[in-house]
Amino acid sequence: QVQLVQSGAEVKKPGASVKVSCMASGFTFTRHGIHWVRQAPGQGLEWMGWVNAVDGDTRYSQKFQGRVTLTRDTSASTAYMELTSLTSEDTAAYYCARNFFGLASTDYWGQGTLVTVSS
């Protein structure tokens, strides 16, 4: 069955970086893009970016441009999201999700990775 399994919770200090992984199984990784979405506590969903698993092409939200890097390792069927220069406002659950239809409809989501930024 299709699964996206994310790395575990992280606690970071302001100014640090975090790298979250998203390991795919149950489907051909290189046939789908992977989106990254975050959700701050009690808040809505916020789209961060997308990586094409075929060629590594990326699109980013302007809000995170320069701070976020999306990559993938096709040999490991794993996508990565790295966010730098963390502040307390980056405290959120970070999700990866499989592109299912068109450019952005996503049908399978990872379980989420809670990133807490605190001094």
Add this chain to the structure above:
Amino acid sequence: DIQMTQSPSSLSASVGDSVTITCRASQGISNSLAWYQQKPGKVPILLIYAASTLQSGVPSRFSGSGSGTDFTLTVSSLQPEDVATYYCQNCASAPFTFGQGTKLEIK
């Protein structure tokens, strides 16, 4: 960037009622819209894609319509398990922005 505006922000209805959530895009996106349901503490679930296509496994009481800038999600015959927050998403062009969400409760 395309902005997505949902209304209402919250609503309360009785079991068996029909409810409608509206999503408006700041510019035309054809039928490139998805709807998600997120229950408390859970991961979002895709309900509808391409504005009106029901995702496999989703109950038929959910339906979507619209094109261009105005879209609706309708839940007919509301069930207790439909308590959740619902989000629309622009799927036409990056950034693939979400609406702010509509919280649905049972009276």
